[in-house]
Amino acid sequence: DQQVKQNSPSLSVQEGRISILNCDYTNSMFDYFLWYKKYPAEGPTFLISISSIKDKNEDGRFTVFLNKSAKHLSLHIVPSQPGDSAVYFCAATPNSGYALNFGKGTSLLVTP
């Protein structure tokens, strides 16, 4: 069963605007959440993470928000750039040393 869900398979955003990618999870044991960016035929590249003791983590243009009561997290990219076009995977784990549970990914297209 899918414990991490990304319900939007694709998202299109204009360059310069904000991209918001959403992720929901069902396992209350998950304590550590990550976002990865992936291009076809390449391994995922780590973007940003957040632990459950925080509700926000920011790194440059990327901000991750965590709403633990709703079991929901989101990745905000602002401003969006054409180079951000890729598939974004949300991942969760009960402990950072454990294997990751991935969502199915959201394909982001940033248009000029």
Added chain:
Amino acid sequence: GAVVSQHPSRVICKSGTSVKIECRSLDFQATTMFWYRQFPKKSLMLMATSNEGSKATYEQGVEKDKFLINHASLTLSTLTVTSAHPEDSSFYICSARDMGSGASSAQYFGPGTRLLVL
């Protein structure tokens, strides 16, 4: 960030042959590495957890005799697909966590290996 390499990046083999994929952490040590598999347009699915110096832990539905994992050192894990069949064609990705980065640290992924079994 930390670097994980995989070799080969792509391999084509005949049905019935075995293929070995290497995963190396280049600038850090990893007692645990993970092997994932991705089918087209699907998420990454965990196959097994590779532990240095001990047996790998396989996920339900993954045949341990078919997907042999050896974690011989703190920087190297290998996945051998034995007697490969066309249905084993997939994208295989490994990941590792830097032991020295503290309690909360990301897993870093290799670039993946594309396996095509004819």
